[in-house]
Amino acid sequence: MSALTPTRPQPARSPLKAALYALLAALVVTGGLALWPVLAGPAASRTWLAWCCGTAAVVVSVLLAATVYAFRTAARHRARLADVEAAAGRLADETLPALVTRLRDGASVDTALGHTPMPETAAHRRIVETLATEVGRGERMRAAAMSACASAAGRVQALATSMLADLREMEHRHGEEVLGDLLKLDHSTAQAGRLADSIAVLTGARSGRRWNKPITMESILRGAMGRISAYRRIRLHSSSTAAVAGHAAEGVMHALAEIMDNATSFSPPTSTVHVYVEETQAGVVISVEDSGLVMTETALRRAEAAVSAKELDLMSLSGTRLGLAVVGCLAGKHGLTVSFRPSARGGTGVVVLIPQQLISQQPARRPGGTGRTGGHEAPATSLRAAHDLQDREVHERDVPELPAARERGAAAGSRDVRGTTAAPAVREATDPRPTVPDRDAGTARDGGASRGPDDPHDRSTPHRDAPDVPAPRGAGPAPATEYGPSGLPKRRRGQTLAGAPIPQNPPATGRTRSRSHEESAARLRSFRRAVQGEAPPARPTTPEEAPKDDPR
Amino acid sequence: MSPLGPDDDPDRLYTVTGGRSRATGGAFDLVTLIVAECEPAPGMQSEHVRILELARRPTAVVELSAALRLPVSVVRILLTDLLDTGRITARHPRTPARAELPEPDLLKEVLDALHRL
Numbered sequence: 001m002s003a004l005t006p007t008r009p010q011p012a013r014s015p016l017k018a019a020l021y022a023l024l025a026a027l028v029v030t031g032g033l034a035l036w037p038v039l040a041g042p043a044a045s046r047t048w049l050a051w052c053c054g055t056a057a058v059v060v061s062v063l064l065a066a067t068v069y070a071f072r073t074a075a076r077h078r079a080r081l082a083d084v085e086a087a088a089g090r091l092a093d094e095t096l097p098a099l100v101t102r103l104r105d106g107a108s109v110d111t112a113l114g115h116t117p118m119p120e121t122a123a124h125r126r127i128v129e130t131l132a133t134e135v136g137r138g139e140r141m142r143a144a145a146m147s148a149c150a151s152a153a154g155r156v157q158a159l160a161t162s163m164l165a166d167l168r169e170m171e172h173r174h175g176e177e178v179l180g181d182l183l184k185l186d187h188s189t190a191q192a193g194r195l196a197d198s199i200a201v202l203t204g205a206r207s208g209r210r211w212n213k214p215i216t217m218e219s220i221l222r223g224a225m226g227r228i229s230a231y232r233r234i235r236l237h238s239s240s241t242a243a244v245a246g247h248a249a250e251g252v253m254h255a256l257a258e259i260m261d262n263a264t265s266f267s268p269p270t271s272t273v274h275v276y277v278e279e280t281q282a283g284v285v286i287s288v289e290d291s292g293l294v295m296t297e298t299a300l301r302r303a304e305a306a307v308s309a310k311e312l313d314l315m316s317l318s319g320t321r322l323g324l325a326v327v328g329c330l331a332g333k334h335g336l337t338v339s340f341r342p343s344a345r346g347g348t349g350v351v352v353l354i355p356q357q358l359i360s361q362q363p364a365r366r367p368g369g370t371g372r373t374g375g376h377e378a379p380a381t382s383l384r385a386a387h388d389l390q391d392r393e394v395h396e397r398d399v400p401e402l403p404a405a406r407e408r409g410a411a412a413g414s415r416d417v418r419g420t421t422a423a424p425a426v427r428e429a430t431d432p433r434p435t436v437p438d439r440d441a442g443t444a445r446d447g448g449a450s451r452g453p454d455d456p457h458d459r460s461t462p463h464r465d466a467p468d469v470p471a472p473r474g475a476g477p478a479p480a481t482e483y484g485p486s487g488l489p490k491r492r493r494g495q496t497l498a499g500a501p502i503p504q505n506p507p508a509t510g511r512t513r514s515r516s517h518e519e520s521a522a523r524l525r526s527f528r529r530a531v532q533g534e535a536p537p538a539r540p541t542t543p544e545e546a547p548k549d550d551p552r
Numbered sequence: 553m554s555p556l557g558p559d560d561d562p563d564r565l566y567t568v569t570g571g572r573s574r575a576t577g578g579a580f581d582l583v584t585l586i587v588a589e590c591e592p593a594p595g596m597q598s599e600h601v602r603i604l605e606l607a608r609r610p611t612a613v614v615e616l617s618a619a620l621r622l623p624v625s626v627v628r629i630l631l632t633d634l635l636d637t638g639r640i641t642a643r644h645p646r647t648p649a650r651a652e653l654p655e656p657d658l659l660k661e662v663l664d665a666l667h668r669l
Contacts, residue, residue: 164564171565176625180573183566190564215562218598223562232571239595253562517654524665531669 015072023065030057091124099128100135106143109136150205153196160193161209187226194227197254198326209250214243214360217277217284223249224256230264238277241361242284248334248358255330255338258323259288259350267292267347274345283356290347300340300348307331307338334358565626568599575628579635582624585610585643586631599630600639607640 034053041049095116102112109132116132118125167186171179200206215223217240225231244252263273267290278285295303306324308331331338335355343349566573580586587610592601599620606619617627634640 168565171626172623176574176628179623179625183564183569183571183573186564187566211562216598219561219563222564222567226562226564226567231567237595249562517658521658521661524662528665528668 015069015076018072019065019069022068023061026061026064027057030060033057087119087121087124091119091127095119095128096131099132103132103135103139106139109133112136146203149199150203153199153203154205156196157193157200157209160189160196163189164193187229187231190227191229194254194257197250198258198322201254201326201329202322211246211249213246215246215249215253216241216243220244220249220253221256221275221277221286223253224260227253227257228261228264230269231260233264233269233272234260235272235274236277237274240277240279240284242279242359243361244284244354245358245360248354251330251334252336252354252358255327255334255336256286256288256352258327259338259352262323263288263290263292263348263350266290271347280353281356282353284354284359286352286354287349288352289343289345289349291343291345292347294342294346295340295348300342303340304338565622568597568622569626569629572629573625575625575632577632579642580613580628580631581644582614583612583645585612585645586616587611587641587643588639589641590639597630600634603627603630603634604639610643612645 031054034050034057038046038050038053095118099112099116102115103109107115113129113132116128118128164186167182167189171182171186174182217238218236221236221238225234225236228234260273260275267273271291273288273290276287276289278287303324307328309325309328327338330336335358337353337355339351341349341351586603586607588604588607590604592604596604599622602620603616606616613627613631614624616631617624620627622630631640631642635642
């Protein structure tokens with residue numbers, strides 16, 4: 001209490017002083033009053049009267065002074081009490097919350113204490129220090145537990161990813177007898193991976209893996225489907241050609257997997273869950289509709305709150321129902337909008353909006369086509385395949401007889417077939433040569449090479465006619481060929497792709513098949529000559545010369 | 553052959569086949585020629601679309617498998633679906649007659665040339 005004294009404004013007068021003043025004043029007044037009856041009274045009883053009046057005056061004065069003293073003291077105590085209350089209020093309302101916020105934001109105990117205005121009272125200061133220590137320890141424990149969880153989850157994720165890769169490789173390697181078992185293992189591993197992903201998301205670690213290419217909607221949905229146990233009950237209704245940007249694809253897939261998992265676990269085990277995809281102005285809308293339990297209004301609101309919470313509240317988690325919290329985290333991270341509504345099918349519908357900035361459209365393979373391209377054709381893949389193609393074209397065109405060109409073409413072709421499924425399609429789109437993708441590798445230059453792939457004139461002819469019309473390169477209204485300082489023709493960047501035809505017919509395979517054996521052997525002979533250096537050395541060719549260099 | 557790596561696709565094979573691991577009926581072997589009977593329709597599974605596009609000319613099952621980067625057994629399941637809905641027909645290649653086979657000399661020459669490469 002004494003410690004408080006300096007902080008509050010000193011009262012004008014201490015209670016004792018005030019009491020003394022009051023006593024003096026009272027003595028003067030009562031003394032004056034007492035004098036009057038003494039003087040006015042009969043002389044005989046004057047002494048007795050004086051004693052009586054004097055005593056009364058003194059008693060009254062003392063009482064008065066005591067009263068003043070009591071009042072003063074009470075006022076002083078009241079003021080002191082108010083001060084203490086205000087200080088406690090400040091401590092509770094300002095100091096401690098600021099301190100706890102600092103500690104929660106990751107500041108150390110000393111830093112947080114240094115930045116907090118310390119209260120004047122020693123007791124309050126002790127409170128602040130104790131609290132800071134305890135909260136700091138709690139935060140450190142929480143952070144340690146989180147990071148332990150996160151790193152464990154990360155290891156499980158890595159393990160699951162590599163197991164999935166191994167399993168995929170085994171599925172390719174082994175036959176039908178073990179495929180069923182491998183698929184079962186694959187499925188379990190994918191689910192384990194999702195669980196690890198969930199823990200990673202909740203502990204704030206980064207998500208499992210990143211895709212370095214946009215992932216088509218079909219793959220997204222199937223990737224999500226593959227991570228839940230009851231994937232057979234999911235029915236996809238999608239004709240979208242959109243693709244989700246690689247960095248967000250994993251998150252979107254995971255969020256959808258959690259939503260699908262909820263939908264399948266809260267609906268009868270015999271019912272199906274329908275997934276619809278719709279492209280809108282704002283992005284791609286995916287609705288997951290089950291025919292299970294109808295969520296009550298309160299439950300819907302709670303679910304919405306769970307997925308739209310700005311900050312994850314770990315206390316709201318229960319061991320078995322992590323799904324919505326995970327969806328909320330992922331939605332916040334990638335800007336997804338998730339809403340719940342009663343479904344027309346009788347259950348609950350979840351609508352996920354993937355914002356436009358995460359969406360890229362697949363290049364349409366043919367205008368007015370099927371409206372759906374191969375699920376594996378991500379633009380990045382196509383682009384790389386197209387680069388391979390361009391490289392090969394350059395080689396073939398510039399040094400037609402160089403075996404390196406041929407090998408390169410073969411390598412590019414085989415890599416396309418093996419490495420990217422998009423490649424054959426791209427080749428269809430850019431290469432007028434009638435080939436089948438995996439034959440293309442071996443017979444990259446079977447005469448068709450005399451017609452430059454970048455020759456718009458030739459490109460306009462349908463494929464089926466192409467083999468019979470070996471127009472010389474550059475015969476059409478081709479873009480003027482530029483020549484570099486070395487005398488080699490220069491290809492303008494992007495020219496080949498820009499002028500690529502849209503195939504109306506499939507690659508004709510008949511010609512490669514119908515080639516006679518003698519012809520094949522003759523070609524192989526010339527190839528061998530070229531390899532062994534018997535052929536005339538490779539020289540720069542102009543487009544007009546190219547046909548003469550044709551091995552045929 | 554390593555179809556894996558960072559370019560791997562996220563969808564698992566059991567989602568491609570809808571959980572089946574075995575084709576019903578043994579209509580296909582590796583060299584069965586597949587011919588598409590119709591154009592791909594919107595809303596079809598992308599693998600079906602690709603098969604129909606690739607099989608406009610007769611194409612062997614194993615070639616489809618290579619082009620789709622899927623195991624042959626998975627391609628067989630997909631082909632069974634298409635066959636059941638009448639979108640493709642399957643033809644078993646006839647064994648070529650003796651006269652159609654290339655001369656042994658020619659084969660030997662090819663072999664030698666390949667050895668020298």
